[in-house]
Amino acid sequence: MKHDLIALRHALHRQPELSGAEAGTAALITDALRGTAPDRLVTGLGGHGVAAVYDSGQPGPTVMFRAELDALPIPDASGVAHASQRPGLGHLCGHDGHMAILMGLAGTRPARGRMVLLFQPAEETGAGARAVLADPAFGVLRPDYAFALHNMPGLPLGAVAVAAGPASCASVGWRIALTGREAHAAFPETGQSPAPMLARLVRHLASLPANSATLCHMNMGAPAFGIAPGRAVAHVTLRSVTDDGLARLEADLAAWCAENAGGLALDISRHDHFNATLNDPEAAAHVDAARNTLGIPQAEFAFPMRPSEDFGAFSAQAKCALFFLGAGTDHPALHDPAYDFPDALIAPGQAMFRQVLAQITG
Ligand SMILES: [Zn+2]
Ligand SMILES: [Zn+2]
Structure with a gap:
């Protein structure tokens, strides 16, 4: 057997x-x-x-x-x-x-x-x-x-x-999409770049309690030199010992994103949620x-x-x-x-x- x-x-x-x-x-x-x-x-x-x-x-x-x-x-x-x-x-x-x-x-x-x-x-x-x-x-x-x-x-x-x-942690994946407006790289002030918000997001995630947020992926703009970026996407995994703890992390991050988006359009979707x-x-x-x-x-x-x-x-x-x-x-x-x-x-x-x-x- x-x-x-x-x-x-x-x-x-x-x-x-x-x-x-x-x-x-x-x-x-x-x-x-x-x-x-x-x-x-x-x-x-x-x-x-x-x-x-x-x-x-x-x-x-x-x-x-x-x-x-x-x-x-x-x-x-x-x-x-x-x-x-x-x-x-x-x-x-x-x-x-x-x-x-x-x-x-x-x-x-x-x-x-x-x-x-x-x-x-x-x-x-x-x-x-x-x-x-x-x-x-x-x-x-x-x-x-x-x-x-x-x-x-x-x-x-x-x-x-x-x-x-x-026995094992709760976690969820967040896809955060930011949409502003592209511009000529010579006139970035005429568009709206997601770069400052992304930079704040990276700092914010690093300030959270250890192992509660992992920045898995970021993508912004085009691989070019003549275009100021208008869009960005970040993938963040949130993790907590309890389901309640994860719910609090999500509520806090949602509030932070809303406060910091400025004029950018914010689109958040949830993936791979584990209890x-x-x-x-x-x-x-x-x-x-x-x-x-x-x-x-x-x-x-x-x-x-x-x-x-x-x-x-x-x-x-x-x-x-x-x-x-x-x-x-x-x-x-x-x-x-x-x-x-x-x-x-x-x-x-x-x-x-x-x-x-x-x-x-x-
Ligand atoms: Zn397995
Ligand atoms: Zn596995």
Whole structure:
């Protein structure tokens, strides 16, 4: 079985697909799940999402485990035999490994209640979990508990980090478009340039609390010498430990932009919004008890993880816990072109989920 899971992981790794375009990945997963005789198989969930239900037939809680289907628009430079066969695309967050771990549980029926395996689309853009929740078909899955793991380079291989409370940050991308009026470079005073406002924006963002705003992109004017610019665009990512904190950052930046736009037309759009993931104390305790029972070492980790995870969206529906599984202290970082999921994590990841399931449904 372990060998099959590694082969599945490598097959997924070879054919990465972007968020929202995971049709081939979903087809592969659906085929593999059919062979495990689920009591219910839901496809097309929130896009290309797939869920399999294994029902004990006895009353009891529904326990959901989640993996992600999507890969990244980053070339795979791992150099491994199973490297991406799609130029410019790579499974560089390890979602291929998370899928293999979940597939290892397929066919398992809990002693009571139900187990749901959710293969969620579009995690990397923050759209997938919300789309799954908004899909009427999610109604038949409705978990009481939901668990997800993310592999974590920098932590010792196979060690587990979990805590109640904030597990990953809330974030949102802002596209700020400024429109004034172009002019001849010899007569800039006859136009309206966004340059002074952009300069103030850069200083303002740098003055905010550490790590709460990242200026990701700026573009102004044309690459010429005869034109004073009339337009600019900035991409800013805002980040906070809580959803309320993020809402305050957004309100403050909106007010600042309105005050500082002068005569420029201001157009702000929001992208890639992620809720904070807040681990439920009972769910987190189940994860830590499983780690303890299995004799898996605890990893030191400064919670919450600064990058966002859209798993937090499920906490409105279920007692949730997201935990981290060490990918090795020297392993390339997530989203690094050299990253490849360590196959050695498939067994401990699966064991953790099985133990959590046994504790809740046993
Ligand atoms: Zn990622
Ligand atoms: Zn990821």
